[in-house]
Amino acid sequence: xxxxxxxxxxxxxxxxxxxxxxxxxxxxxxxxxxxxxxxxxxxxxxxxxxxxxxxxxxxxxxxxxxxxxxxxxxxxxxxxxxxxxxxxxxxxxxxxxxxxxxxxxxxxxxxxxxxxxxxxxxxxxxxxxxxxxxxxxxxxxxxxxxxxxxxxxxxxxxxxxxxxxxxxxxxxxxxxxxxxxxxxxxxxxxxxxxxxxxxxxxxxxxxxxxxxxxxxxxxxxxxxxxxxxxxxxxxxxxxxxxxxxxxxxxxxxxxxxxxxxxxxxxxxxxxxxxxxxxxxxxxxxxxxxxxxxxxxxxxxxxxxxxxxxxxxxxxxxxxxxxxxxxxxxxxxxxxxxxxxxxxxxxxxxxxxxxxxxxxxxxxxxxxxxxxxxxxxxxxxxxxxxxxxxxxxxxxxxxxxxxxxxxxxxxxxxxxxxxxxxxxxxxxxxxxxxxxxxxxxxxxxxxxxxxxxxxxxxxxxxxxxxxxxxxxxxxxxxxxxxxxxxxxxxxxxxxxxxxxxxxxxxxxxxxxxxxxxxxxxxxxxxxxxxxxxxxxxxxxxxxxxxxxxxxxxxxxxxxxxxxxxxxxxxxxxxxx
Amino acid sequence: xxxxxxxxxxxxxxxxxxxxxxxxxxxxxxxxxxxxxxxxxxxxxxxxxxxxxxxxxxxxxxxxxxxxxxxxxxxxxxxxxxxxxxxxxxxxxxxxxxxxxxxxxxxxxxxxxxxxxxxxxxxxxxxxxxxxxxxxxxxxxxxxxxxxxxxxxxxxxxxxxxxxxxxxxxxxxxxxxxxxxxxxxxxxxxxxxxxxxxxxxxxxxxxxxxxxxxxxxxxxxxxxxxxxxxxxxxxxxxxxxxxxxxxxxxxxxxxxxxxxxxxxxxxx
Numbered sequence: 001x002x003x004x005x006x007x008x009x010x011x012x013x014x015x016x017x018x019x020x021x022x023x024x025x026x027x028x029x030x031x032x033x034x035x036x037x038x039x040x041x042x043x044x045x046x047x048x049x050x051x052x053x054x055x056x057x058x059x060x061x062x063x064x065x066x067x068x069x070x071x072x073x074x075x076x077x078x079x080x081x082x083x084x085x086x087x088x089x090x091x092x093x094x095x096x097x098x099x100x101x102x103x104x105x106x107x108x109x110x111x112x113x114x115x116x117x118x119x120x121x122x123x124x125x126x127x128x129x130x131x132x133x134x135x136x137x138x139x140x141x142x143x144x145x146x147x148x149x150x151x152x153x154x155x156x157x158x159x160x161x162x163x164x165x166x167x168x169x170x171x172x173x174x175x176x177x178x179x180x181x182x183x184x185x186x187x188x189x190x191x192x193x194x195x196x197x198x199x200x201x202x203x204x205x206x207x208x209x210x211x212x213x214x215x216x217x218x219x220x221x222x223x224x225x226x227x228x229x230x231x232x233x234x235x236x237x238x239x240x241x242x243x244x245x246x247x248x249x250x251x252x253x254x255x256x257x258x259x260x261x262x263x264x265x266x267x268x269x270x271x272x273x274x275x276x277x278x279x280x281x282x283x284x285x286x287x288x289x290x291x292x293x294x295x296x297x298x299x300x301x302x303x304x305x306x307x308x309x310x311x312x313x314x315x316x317x318x319x320x321x322x323x324x325x326x327x328x329x330x331x332x333x334x335x336x337x338x339x340x341x342x343x344x345x346x347x348x349x350x351x352x353x354x355x356x357x358x359x360x361x362x363x364x365x366x367x368x369x370x371x372x373x374x375x376x377x378x379x380x381x382x383x384x385x386x387x388x389x390x391x392x393x394x395x396x397x398x399x400x401x402x403x404x405x406x407x408x409x410x411x412x413x414x415x416x417x418x419x420x421x422x423x424x425x426x427x428x429x430x431x432x433x434x435x436x437x438x439x440x441x442x443x444x445x446x447x448x449x450x451x452x453x454x455x456x457x458x459x460x461x462x463x464x465x466x467x468x469x470x471x472x473x474x475x476x477x478x479x480x481x482x483x484x485x486x487x488x489x490x491x492x493x494x495x496x497x498x499x500x501x502x503x504x505x506x507x508x509x510x511x512x513x514x515x516x517x518x519x520x521x522x523x524x525x526x527x528x529x530x531x532x533x534x535x536x537x538x539x540x541x542x543x544x545x546x547x548x549x550x551x552x553x554x555x556x557x558x559x560x561x562x563x564x565x566x567x568x569x570x571x572x573x574x575x
Numbered sequence: 576x577x578x579x580x581x582x583x584x585x586x587x588x589x590x591x592x593x594x595x596x597x598x599x600x601x602x603x604x605x606x607x608x609x610x611x612x613x614x615x616x617x618x619x620x621x622x623x624x625x626x627x628x629x630x631x632x633x634x635x636x637x638x639x640x641x642x643x644x645x646x647x648x649x650x651x652x653x654x655x656x657x658x659x660x661x662x663x664x665x666x667x668x669x670x671x672x673x674x675x676x677x678x679x680x681x682x683x684x685x686x687x688x689x690x691x692x693x694x695x696x697x698x699x700x701x702x703x704x705x706x707x708x709x710x711x712x713x714x715x716x717x718x719x720x721x722x723x724x725x726x727x728x729x730x731x732x733x734x735x736x737x738x739x740x741x742x743x744x745x746x747x748x749x750x751x752x753x754x755x756x757x758x759x760x761x762x763x764x765x766x767x768x769x770x771x772x773x774x775x776x777x778x779x780x781x782x783x784x785x786x787x788x789x790x791x792x793x794x795x796x797x798x799x800x801x802x803x804x805x806x807x808x809x810x811x812x813x814x815x816x817x818x819x820x821x822x823x824x825x826x827x828x829x830x831x832x833x834x835x836x837x838x839x840x841x842x843x
Contacts, residue, residue: 061599064599246793280687
């Protein structure tokens, strides 16, 4: 999933989970002026800002695949489970009759197979029951057009959906079988809060509108309709009652919700693209909080001075890294690459960008796992890469036959470089590339900084020698190694190729369980790091702010694209 | 491109089909422009009316009391408003609005958005309060920015007319000062302002860009910024087409007003 702060999604699934709390309370509705807290007979209302415009009404498509769409749909889409803020996984037992069952996890003994059974009382807002057909149709909507189920569809991150060979529906139960020889250690996530759509979709609306879901073209029309029309349906505690894709959405309780009734009478979610306005709006009680995707030191420092503001800053899902272009003949020398990465001072970059607002930052020493993951291994322990040790960098170059000639690095009399140092034009990356330029000049390498507003195009055409950009992740990881490093991956922009890593990346994706997958992923990184292809810097911090005097049960979930809205059904206001 | 294709394109553009957008297959440029035009008109309409009224009144008073303390004061205020960077002034107004709310202990002003959806289905009085709260600050900002230059034009124009022969003649004929100013001087003095306001209103409708960004209104200014950010050339062409149309219409209205204001001007 892409968002403004992150450039590329490393996992095919994103987002988080929910378990509904219990709350109740109603009252009359007041519009402007002081919003009610329910205690004076007024309506309980919360205004939660989303810091960009959603591109569509659903998140399945490329245009809609952003955290903003996911957050805009919070409380509307039903899902089977989600990762909690403490990185534990919980199924949503309001939606499920029982935990999903893994029927066969050994592809050698038959197709990898599992089943999901929805709760008997789980219904959509129009009273229609949720069934296995909803899961089957959601799966078809998520597959790439080559699979032949959805004509003209452009789903993002379809890999997990394309692995599925067939789905059998029996009332509330859907049974999934993967294609021959394939396994999916993250099978439970196909329709959870981190999935492509952020949940699953109502199949019966296709029939109501006259579309046959088993006809690819007609399913494609249903897909377009879902993305183009404001959902007047819901499978969660709230439903959207007003709004558009440019200003805001207004949510009110879903009268047919089958879980605990939500506490709030109204949630308004304005889209605000100018973070500079957050502080005034917050002090003025126009917004009760938000969880912006971008780090903004000024806003954080100002909010920290507001008396009733709870502000938290922590590592987000997007991590910055520096990549080298191995299609450049000069950069095919691993010793040169190691020297370049050794000269880059990651701590300096992180400190200058985030030190003031988030002094507890940690450098990223594992391409796949965060330091709080049980699978985390420090792959940079004892490494000089990223330390900014110029003497060591020069020593590596000297041993490899390079010479510093009057401040210019040469090999056999030929100048090394100048290199194109590229990134997108954000504050953080501007600072970074300037630091990198200065650091590399110390070892005689000249770089020309060129910013771009078309990161995707620049990466796809490999129009760089050195580039800094970001990947966005989630607790799901099994597709990452293939995406990052497999020699045939379209996202392996720099052209890294290693047969051993290719095999390990494939093993990660097809491992029978997460422990085995993590083992393979760490083994791949063990080979990759000494080859100095990608230098992770750090995860970009994200911040969250909320009116601590007013809001109850509202906190951030950095495991999820839903962020703080992951438990929107439990939100309440203090009486 | 052949005539047939040109005709085809014209036929598509006329009903508002401006082509595909880089902002996604579901983004309809024509619909977006129509919605945003309405948003901008709401924002700009009130501010232009107030700005014009204020500019005429202060311009005339300044001219009639030339070099008085009042003239100097109004001149100072006009130049101050003219010199204020929009984004800064808008930020100051937001902060002032928040302070005011804190002083009175109520939320009289809102600082972001137009808040239209949260008012749906509410009683009329609540809808009015909601609209007022969201419109007040950006309206004041736009009004003062436009007022500043317009009042200067009005002052200069009024001074020129007041020193003309026909005004002296009117006074010599014994007409009352009030009548001379209202019926003879002011009408003529409004002609240059009409030209400036016509162009100015067109400009503001097209691009109250900074005000819309700071106050988070999704009008045509924001539409323009978003289209540029997304390299959306069809959206920009749509915006440009609308801009051209507005400029032409505004000039047409100005031309018609000349005849209303000055009886000597006739279109035959």
